[in-house]
Amino acid sequence: MTHRQDDLYVRYMSAFSASRTHTSDCERCQNSQDCIVGTPLHERFARLQDAYNTQQSRQPRR
Numbered sequence: 726m727t728h729r730q731d732d733l734y735v736r737y738m739s740a741f742s743a744s745r746t747h748t749s750d751c752e753r754c755q756n757s758q759d760c761i762v763g764t765p766l767h768e769r770f771a772r773l774q775d776a777y778n779t780q781q782s783r784q785p786r787r
């Protein structure tokens with residue numbers, strides 16, 4: 726279970742980084758006009774962010 730959590734977190738951070746790196750270099754994405762390259766990156770990040778937040782809210786606080 727711990728492994729799955731870590732894996733999701735790693736993928737979430739990796740998607741965050743990919744999305745942000747692209748946006749920092751892409752004028753269209755900076756203006757919220759997601760380009761053809763950026764769109765899947767941003768969608769993946771949004772999906773993983775949702776999944777991660779859902780998982781966090783289900784975990785009891787330590």
Ligand SMILES: [Zn+2]
Nearest residue numbers: 751754760763
């Ligand atoms: Zn872009």
